[in-house]
Amino acid sequence: MSNQKKLKKLPQEVVNQIAAGEVIERPASVVKELVDNSIDAEATEITIKVRNGGISLIEVSDNGTGIPEEDLAEVFTAHTTTKLESLDDLNTLMSMGFRGEALSTIVAVSNVSMISKYEDENIAHKVNFNSPDDYKVTGAARESGTVVAVENIFENVPVRKKFLKTAQTEYRNILNILTPYFIIYPNIHWQLFKDGKKVVDLESTSSKAGKIDKERVNEVVNQDFVERMESVFFDGNGMQISGLVAHPSDHMSRTKYQYIFVNGRHVWDNGVAKSVFQAYDRYIPHGKKVPFILNVQIKP
Ligand SMILES: Nc1ncnc2c1ncn2[C@@H]1O[C@H](COP(=O)(O)OP(=O)(O)OP(=O)(O)O)[C@@H](O)[C@H]1O
Ligand SMILES: [Mg+2]
Structure with missing residues (x-):
């Protein structure tokens, strides 16, 4: 009798989880993707909250342009982006993101909810995901911009969860990812909360994005x-x-x-x-x- 294993096609859910692990390695990668999205949305206020080194919760809130109600769930599907329309755009692109991949990846490996108030709409909306294709959109209260909450990263991908380090190390990774942003975006008011405690509060300066502002550097590097x-x-x-x-x-x-x-x-x-x-x-x-x-x- 042959003991050759039978060739099987992996279920789509497993394919997505494996692919996600390539983009999102740890909580800090989620923070980076969400912050990039807030910057691309022209936010001038970005608040990041993390719990348990980002393993239990990562929340990024901004005052950017927001997302229209009809796109709210759609942005969590693969290859959807407002930042790139043709291959030619790749040559002139100035945005942080363009692959249309980050949110679809994050939703494959964690529990995600998002509230967004689109600048041209009267009320905000919330989308809540149980799984990538089980979600609900409802009305919600929010003045402007977008908040994304990512809970229990890799809870459904045990092999990935195993590679997470202690909360302290994951937090340090998050801070290492954020520090360069704090420096290069002096025009943004940054706040960081760690386990409910405010640990960073950098008021925006009059310097433009990309200007290395000595006052800001002083505050960040200290x-x-x-x-x-x-x-x-x-x-x-x-x-x-x-x-x-x-x-x-x-x-x-x-x-x-x-x-x-x-x-x-x-x-x-x-x-x-x-x-x-x-x-x-x-x-x-x-x-x-x-x-x-x-x-x-x-x-x-
Ligand atoms: N904070 C936000 N404010 C406004 N729009 C957002 C925000 N976050 C995401 N979006 C919208 O959702 C789309 C998908 O986001 P996602 O991060 O998945 O892809 P992307 O930023 O276009 O490309 P990449 O995968 O390289 O990050 C964006 O193109 C943008 O239109
Ligand atoms: Mg992005």
Whole structure:
């Protein structure tokens, strides 16, 4: 008798859960996707609430444009986006998102509800999901913008849940994801609540998005060296680089406090970091590092 296993097609629900695990690895990935959506909705107030390192609850609330009632459930299906219409758009796109994937992914691995007040409608609406295709839309109370609540991440995907770390570590990941946003969006009033307690409250400044504002950096990084940082600006080769670099006397061994943004998106690039450290070569001891925050603007 052959013991060859029979070939089976996976149920769609399982396919979706596996795919979701690729985009959403941990609570911090949910926070990132929701915050990106709030930024794309032109929010100037973003409040994030997390419980139990985001494992029990992640809630992101904004005062952005909101979502029309007829789209409220639809935005949770795969490949639905208002940000991209054709392949050509990919060349000029400035939004954080464009795949139309994040919300459909999140709803596949957690309990989700959303309340949104679309700017051109009179009342807000709420959508509540039991599962990706079992949901209810009702009227709700909300002045403006959108709030998304994500509960019990990976509760229905035990293999993924197993890889979650302690609440403390997951919280640290969330804070690491959020810190660059706090820096590069000084125009946004950010608030963060951890287990019911307010831990971050950054009033918006008069600086535009993408402008590295010393006051904001001071509040976020909260280190003595920030006061001594110098502004830099470079314009050429089709790009502009602006930001803050540390005084040579503030060199350190740790690779911390080095932030690189490209068109406002947080990235890491060894080449850029190396160039900066090389520029300091004769002023700091060999192998030491310096804090810097740079935004590279390139025309898409
Ligand atoms: N906070 C929000 N305010 C207004 N509209 C939103 C908000 N969140 C989501 N949307 C709408 O829902 C759509 C789907 O969101 P989703 O995050 O799934 O995809 P996306 O942002 O278009 O692309 P990506 O998958 O790359 O994030 C968005 O295109 C947008 O129209
Ligand atoms: Mg998105």
